[in-house]
Amino acid sequence: MSNAGASPRRIAIRGDLLDMTADPGFGGVASSKVRFNADHWLLIEDARIVGRTAAAPDASWERHDHAGRLITPGFIDTHVHGPQIDMIASYGAELLEWLNTYTFPAERRHADPEVAAMGAATFLDALLAHGTTAAVVFPTTHKVSVDALFEAASQRGMRVISGKVLMDRNAPDFLCDDVENAERDCIDLIQRWHGRGRLAYAVTPRFAPTSTPAQLDMAARLLQAHPGTYMQSHVAENRDEVQWVAELFPRARSYLDVYESHGLLTERSVLAHGVWLDDDDRQLLAETGAQIAHAPTSNLFLGSGLIDWVKLHDAGAQVTMASDVGGGITLSMLRTLAEAYKVQALQGVRLTAWKALYSATRGAARALQLEHEIGSLEPGTMADVTVWDWAVGPVATHRDRLARDLHERVFAWIMLGDERNLVSTRVAGVERYRRGESCGS
Numbered sequence: 001m002s003n004a005g006a007s008p009r010r011i012a013i014r015g016d017l018l019d020m021t022a023d024p025g026f027g028g029v030a031s032s033k034v035r036f037n038a039d040h041w042l043l044i045e046d047a048r049i050v051g052r053t054a055a056a057p058d059a060s061w062e063r064h065d066h067a068g069r070l071i072t073p074g075f076i077d078t079h080v081h082g083p084q085i086d087m088i089a090s091y092g093a094e095l096l097e098w099l100n101t102y103t104f105p106a107e108r109r110h111a112d113p114e115v116a117a118m119g120a121a122t123f124l125d126a127l128l129a130h131g132t133t134a135a136v137v138f139p140t141t142h143k144v145s146v147d148a149l150f151e152a153a154s155q156r157g158m159r160v161i162s163g164k165v166l167m168d169r170n171a172p173d174f175l176c177d178d179v180e181n182a183e184r185d186c187i188d189l190i191q192r193w194h195g196r197g198r199l200a201y202a203v204t205p206r207f208a209p210t211s212t213p214a215q216l217d218m219a220a221r222l223l224q225a226h227p228g229t230y231m232q233s234h235v236a237e238n239r240d241e242v243q244w245v246a247e248l249f250p251r252a253r254s255y256l257d258v259y260e261s262h263g264l265l266t267e268r269s270v271l272a273h274g275v276w277l278d279d280d281d282r283q284l285l286a287e288t289g290a291q292i293a294h295a296p297t298s299n300l301f302l303g304s305g306l307i308d309w310v311k312l313h314d315a316g317a318q319v320t321m322a323s324d325v326g327g328g329i330t331l332s333m334l335r336t337l338a339e340a341y342k343v344q345a346l347q348g349v350r351l352t353a354w355k356a357l358y359s360a361t362r363g364a365a366r367a368l369q370l371e372h373e374i375g376s377l378e379p380g381t382m383a384d385v386t387v388w389d390w391a392v393g394p395v396a397t398h399r400d401r402l403a404r405d406l407h408e409r410v411f412a413w414i415m416l417g418d419e420r421n422l423v424s425t426r427v428a429g430v431e432r433y434r435r436g437e438s439c440g441s
Ligand code: GUN
Pocket: 081, 095, 099, 103, 206, 207, 234, 237, 298, 324, 327, 328
């Protein structure tokens, strides 16, 4: 809600303030990149964070006392399919069979404007109810699904990056478009939504197998013609998929090279998965600034594989955190981070709570070129803020009491917590979710 001309709405929220100031890397549990102020007030004027104070602010501030609770920046989910909440948790298939059996039929329903509108509202409210305030989203190939998503995001004031899914081969007719019509639809959507409020357009070829080279060229033309637009897709998720891409694009050096050779890798490219990459691919990611959206619950659920995060990190490639619902089986970034920890543990790597938290907040903001807006509790950024119980239930509460230091406490919150720990979600200062209530929009 705009308050132009009036004195600013001033809100102060009390709790334990936690955010990351920079990438802690794969270091130890002691990190200088963690900022923690126990029992402080976070100060918000209108939509933005303006500071923090230990002393209670005066009565000109609307005070929300969450003493003993944790306050963090809203999570950023860098890869999620809104319509796939319709078929999340579908049994028994690897990627390609799963797409044909469950995913494509489910996405078909979103050609209907009513289904698309209801679906978008349900999906975004669910994100907020999991503490996620910003997301990079796949709708479907249908233009109405993009309009519905952006409209619903705009009503909630959320930072959403999305665009029409492009598919012109190797998919059912009911989802396929063609280069000319798709280009026209994308231009129309970009003009309507890109840069409006907190929305940005992402040129969205689903993945290399479902786009002809001509469609990938068209996608690159769109990126070139519309500065500031993003690109999102999938890369090297599953071994059969990688083999298929090698057959479809015999001249490409690798799956990632398909995108590079079509001019689709920029510092605004978000590529989900990146499980089956080699050293040259990792180097290319670092050079172009394209990021890997790591989706551990999806990679485990679909049996896709274990990402080598350390090699990506050492190469200088950016890795952010994604639910990838409905291949992923939760919108909770806490559960997602807990699975990311286990994926590294299986490879003998320790993922600290700090690196995990960074990848789902400030690191994601940075990779998306949005560090000035989201991902931290820095003054000047938008007040996308979440309040959490440190622990819910007897075991987590017991564990929390026995934690000996901050890392132990935050690590247990990540491992044992989920959306039930979430008390309140604010977007641009406005409370959009409160536990036990429906806030509406
Ligand atoms: N690759 C192409 N489309 C999809 C999708 O919808 N989900 C996942 N996990 N991988 C994909």
